[in-house]
C-alpha cells in the first residue's frame with residue numbers, strides 16, 4: 001500500500017522547504033511547479049497554445065517563455081489566468097498522475113505530491129491525506145517580498161490569486177505551522193508522519 005500525501009499551502013508558506021525534507025529522506029516527491037516548467041518547453045503543446053493565446057509578447061527573443069511577462073498578465077487578471085490554467089493544468093495533471101501511478105506500481109510506501117493549487121483545483125481525490133504548510137498571512141507577505149525581491153503590491157497580487165492560507169489550514173488533514181524555525185517544522189512533520197504510520201529515521 002502506498003500512502004499518497006498532497007503537500008500544499010499558499011505561495012511562500014514553505015512548501016519547497018518541507019518538500020526538501022522529504023527529498024533528503026529519500027521519499028519520492030512529484031513537484032507540480034517543476035512539471036509546469038517542463039510542459040512549456042519550446043515545441044510542447046502547451047507552449048504552442050500559450051503563444052497562440054497570449055502572443056509573442058510572452059516570449060524572450062530566443063523563443064523561450066518569458067515567465068515574468070506572462071506572470072504580469074495573469075496574476076492581475078482572473079480571466080487571463082483562467083485561460084492559462086485551461087491550457088496548462090490538463091498537461092500538468094496528466095504527467096503528475098503518470099508519475100504517481102508508477103510509484104504505486106513500484107509499491108513505494110510513501111509518495112508526496114507537491115501541488116500548490118491543490119485546493120483551488122480541487123484535486124483532493126488524487127491523494128490520501130492533505131498536508132498544509134501554514135504561516136500567518138503577515139509572515140507569508142514578508143517572506144514573499146524578501147525572497148522574490150518584489151513590492152508588497154506585487155506580492156499581494158499573487159497571494160490574492162489563491163484561496164487564503166487560513167482557509168486551507170482549516171480544511172487540512174494535517175498542518176505544519178512553519179512560522180517558527182525550520183527545525184521546529186521538521187519535528188512537526190515527523191510527528192504527523194508517525195501518526196500516519198510512517199517512521200522517519202535520520
Ligand SMILES: CC(C)(COP(=O)(O)OP(=O)(O)OC[C@H]1O[C@@H](n2cnc3c(N)ncnc32)[C@H](O)[C@@H]1O)[C@@H](O)C(=O)NCCC(=O)NCCS
Nearest residue numbers: 010011032033036067070071074085088092116117161162
Ligand atoms: C505564470 C507563470 C509563468 C509565472 O512563473 P514564475 O516563474 O514567476 O512562478 P512559478 O511558476 O515559480 O510559480 C510560483 C508560485 O506562484 C503560484 N502560482 C503559479 N501559477 C498560479 C496560478 N495559475 N494561480 C495561482 N497561483 C499560481 C504558485 O504558488 C506557485 O508555487 C507560472 O506560474 C505558470 O506557468 N503558471 C500556470 C501554471 C500553474 O498553475 N502553476 C502552479 C501550480 S502547478
Ligand SMILES: Nc1ncnc2c1ncn2[C@@H]1O[C@H](COP(=O)(O)OP(=O)(O)OP(=O)(O)O)[C@@H](O)[C@H]1O
Nearest residue numbers: 010011012013014015016017143147178180181182
Ligand atoms: N521556517 C522558516 N523560517 C524562516 N524562513 C523560512 C522558513 N521556511 C521557509 N522560509 C523562507 O521563506 C521563503 C518561502 O519558502 P518556500 O520557498 O519554501 O515557499 P513555497 O511555499 O515553496 O513558495 P512557492 O509557492 O513560491 O513555491 C523562502 O525564502 C524560504 O527560505
